Amino acid sequence: MRHPNQATLALHAGGDLGRFARWRTTRHLAQCGRCREEAAAFEDVRRVLPELTEMPDVPWNRLAAEIKANIRLGVAAGECVRAAEPPRRESLLFNAGRAAVAFASIVVLVVTGMVLEHPAPTLARQGPLVENTRYGIQVVQPGGQTLGLMNAGAQKVTYLMDARGSMEARYVDPETGYVTINTVYAQ
Amino acid sequence: MLGLLGAASLLAQDGAVSDCFVKINLPADSPVALLGTTGSCRPTARGPALMLDVNVSLTVRNISANRIHGVRLRVVSQEVVAGGVATVYQPSLNVGPGETFPMRIVAQLMRPTQVAVGPLVQVNLDGVLFQDFSFYGENRLHSRRIMTANEMEAQRDREYLKRVLAQGGVPALRDAILKILKRQDDLPQLTGRWLRGGHTVTNAALAAVAPEHEAKFASLQFPDSPIQLMDGSAMLAGNEARAPSIEVRNIARQPVRYVELGLVLTDSSGRQYLACSLPSTDPAFSLPPGGSARVSQQDTLNFSAAGQPVNIQKMTSFVSQVEYSDGKVWVPNRQSLDNSILEKVLAPSAEEQRLATLYVRKSIDSVVEELKKF
Numbered sequence: 001m002r003h004p005n006q007a008t009l010a011l012h013a014g015g016d017l018g019r020f021a022r023w024r025t026t027r028h029l030a031q032c033g034r035c036r037e038e039a040a041a042f043e044d045v046r047r048v049l050p051e052l053t054e055m056p057d058v059p060w061n062r063l064a065a066e067i068k069a070n071i072r073l074g075v076a077a078g079e080c081v082r083a084a085e086p087p088r089r090e091s092l093l094f095n096a097g098r099a100a101v102a103f104a105s106i107v108v109l110v111v112t113g114m115v116l117e118h119p120a121p122t123l124a125r126q127g128p129l130v131e132n133t134r135y136g137i138q139v140v141q142p143g144g145q146t147l148g149l150m151n152a153g154a155q156k157v158t159y160l161m162d163a164r165g166s167m168e169a170r171y172v173d174p175e176t177g178y179v180t181i182n183t184v185y186a187q
Numbered sequence: 188m189l190g191l192l193g194a195a196s197l198l199a200q201d202g203a204v205s206d207c208f209v210k211i212n213l214p215a216d217s218p219v220a221l222l223g224t225t226g227s228c229r230p231t232a233r234g235p236a237l238m239l240d241v242n243v244s245l246t247v248r249n250i251s252a253n254r255i256h257g258v259r260l261r262v263v264s265q266e267v268v269a270g271g272v273a274t275v276y277q278p279s280l281n282v283g284p285g286e287t288f289p290m291r292i293v294a295q296l297m298r299p300t301q302v303a304v305g306p307l308v309q310v311n312l313d314g315v316l317f318q319d320f321s322f323y324g325e326n327r328l329h330s331r332r333i334m335t336a337n338e339m340e341a342q343r344d345r346e347y348l349k350r351v352l353a354q355g356g357v358p359a360l361r362d363a364i365l366k367i368l369k370r371q372d373d374l375p376q377l378t379g380r381w382l383r384g385g386h387t388v389t390n391a392a393l394a395a396v397a398p399e400h401e402a403k404f405a406s407l408q409f410p411d412s413p414i415q416l417m418d419g420s421a422m423l424a425g426n427e428a429r430a431p432s433i434e435v436r437n438i439a440r441q442p443v444r445y446v447e448l449g450l451v452l453t454d455s456s457g458r459q460y461l462a463c464s465l466p467s468t469d470p471a472f473s474l475p476p477g478g479s480a481r482v483s484q485q486d487t488l489n490f491s492a493a494g495q496p497v498n499i500q501k502m503t504s505f506v507s508q509v510e511y512s513d514g515k516v517w518v519p520n521r522q523s524l525d526n527s528i529l530e531k532v533l534a535p536s537a538e539e540q541r542l543a544t545l546y547v548r549k550s551i552d553s554v555v556e557e558l559k560k561f
Contacts, residue, residue, distance in 0.1 A: 127383030136295070139273075144236060146297035147264045149273050156371055158534040161379035161463040163431055163484040170537060172544045175244070176289040179537045181276040185328065186383065
């Protein structure tokens with residue numbers, strides 16, 4: 001016997017089913033005691049609902065919290081009683097040996113990466129940085145403020161760094177035709 | 188919002204450069220006068236920062252009675268004044284009284300968008316060097332020594348080319364100029380980064396292969412050098428050199444107050460580059476005749492070439508500049524520079540570059556005429 005679902009029984013209790021669905025459900029209820037009890041419970045709820053609207057100061061927030069707590073409790077209880085998953089069957093494509101090889105490969109990859117990267121003294125920059133770029137020379141402060149002197153479109157530029165923290169760019173200015181020596185200092 | 192408003196107000200600043208963002212300060216007794224400025228200042232929003240492109244052309248007149256051979260301007264950005272300053276220097280000038288010459292400042296600033304009060308860039312006169320080596324200026328960035336050394340190099344190279352012209356005529360002078368151009372073209376280009384204290388972001392693989400180790404310097408000793416190089420080393424790791432230090436001895440008869448060394452690096456393929464200069468920075472540095480001292484820096488230098496890290500194998504030092512206590516400056520002579528290592532790594536001097544450019548833009552006759560002016 002195929003039983004109507006909860007929604008159909010609730011709609012039947014409220015008299016909201018269509019003509020054919022109501023005839024079919026009434027016919028089923030005549031033969032099924034369990035569904036008859038369900039439908040009767042829905043009719044009881046319907047009778048109580050108008051009274052609920054008259055209840056003063058319903059603590060909806062507390063009710064919502066209780067409902068959420070009950071849902072969580074139910075979910076947790078469900079996890080407790082869930083049967084353990086059956087063990088994965090070994091196949092030609094997936095077996096312990098292949099898993100070991102895959103794991104070892106990952107370990108080798110990670111160790112190689114660490115060997116190559118870890119000794120790099122890539123410390124956070126505390127002080128200013130002086131450098132030459134494609135377009136000129138610049139001093140960059142730790143906060144990102146930058147002062148740069150550009151090569152003004154010169155083709156051949158000679159750079160010279162000074163170990164005390166300055167950089168020089170020498171070129172012939174294409175506009176003035178004069179030799180120009182730019183220097184930035186990180187003082 | 189304030190930054191955006193500031194940027195918007197700056198957008199229309201082409202033409203005459205406003206004092207709002209670039210201010211040229213010349214003292215009342217300055218030997219040069221500013222006849223005019225043109226240029227532009229273009230702000231571009233870069234995330235939370237504002238990038239400012241400044242391109243200013245100055246027209247400067249020599250209002251002194253002497254011929255000017257060099258002018259050095261100090262450029263200070265308001266935002267980075269605590270840690271950043273720059274200079275724009277025109278060496279190898281030959282500007283007579285009443286004559287004018289152009290100077291150009293092409294700068295780029297990255298700054299927070301909060302607009303500060305006052306000009307963003309201040310330009311001051313740090314030094315003017317005259318034909319007779321007399322000097323005018325605030326000299327805050329050692330302009331006197333730097334400009335004197337450049338002028339001595341210029342005199343040295345002009346004398347050499349005059350000798351070539353006298354001995355071999357115009358064809359010999361043309362050959363000498365062509366050699367300068369070839370040297371400029373063949374110069375290995377190095378990208379360098381300097382970082383105070385700790386390490387730069389070095390190449391990890393190179394550092395793993397070659398962990399930091401102390402490497403002794405080789406040295407080139409010039410016969411006429413007032414300074415003898417004794418013993419030097421630096422900490423090397425991959426493409427990084429840290430804390431270079433070298434002991435020097437004064438073998439001249441006069442006290443020395445400044446020494447500057449050049450460091451040449453050799454990579455794993457044997458290619459050589461002029462890596463950096465190593466100056467004595469202690470203001471109290473003083474080397475009596477026969478005395479010795481260490482020239483050292485604690486900071487870190489990082490090198491790459493053509494986008495690839497340079498695996499430093501060896502460093503070679505030489506004396507590039509010495510200042511005596513009386514302010515006179517020594518620079519290496521042509522015979523000293525005629526060296527198998529230095530001829531590959533040293534750029535032509537500013538004067539050689541100027542004369543070679545004159546040859547390219549005009550003719551060998553223009554170079555001959557130019558040499559006759561000195």
